[in-house]
């Protein structure tokens with residue numbers, strides 16, 4: 001087990017328990033989340049180390065690693081994913097100012113985003129720890145997908161864009177990845193990172209049952225403020241922040257399931273709609289956010 005007794009972001013010795021959340025997906029084990037009173041960072045206090053965490057990903061429901069649609073909720077998720085894939089492709093194009101170029105998708109899962117970019121004419125590589133997902137992605141889309149250990153073998157300044165869609169919150173060593181991303185980006189290259197926002201309306205509403213705590217798979221729980229501190233510390237500038245508008249529905253439905261609500265799908269869609277409207281007056285309270293980063 002890894003234990004964070006000081007704040008991983010500002011090294012304050014004063015973090016205290018914020019709440020306790022349950023692993024609803026695999027183990028039913030409980031994990032404490034701590035919050036730093038000095039910088040506001042929320043993190044999972046103690047969690048399995050890299051060699052032991054694999055079993056906490058061993059669920060048929062972990063959609064990004066297992067492509068078969070099981071149940072109504074996953075079917076809706078797969079439809080929504082197609083909408084999001086196109087939005088992500090447009091965001092890459094707009095933020096880099098390029099129609100085609102080279103892109104690395106870190107944590108590419110079953111490779112649908114990487115495949116979308118390849119189809120759009122980009123030169124694509126992926127990084128993925130899960131062997132089954134890696135094999136699926138390279139077989140289906142013909143993309144070179146590497147084990148995370150091989151990231152250091154990629155040549156310097158070789159990518160116009162590096163994407164991490166809901167991935168960074170899983171890294172045991174986020175600083176090591178930040179250093180690799182700095183090395184791999186071409187001058188003027190853009191890194192795009194999507195993360196859950198624990199300062200969102202849905203996080204506040206669902207409390208301990210908020211599905212995006214996703215312990216112990218999520219180790220870091222960023223807000224726009226704490227992510228800016230992290231990025232600065234790693235020599236990146238946050239150039240833009242945008243909401244990921246559909247995530248709130250998925251997270252709200254899962255959170256209703258965690259609460260064992262009656263008709264979680266309908267209830268989650270209704271509350272998700274309410275939060276989506278509330279976010280119109282302030283994107284920083286959105287369920288998930290996309291951060292655009294450039295090297296300082």
Ligand SMILES: [Zn+2]
Pocket residue numbers: 007008009010011012036037038039040041
């Ligand atoms: Zn701190």
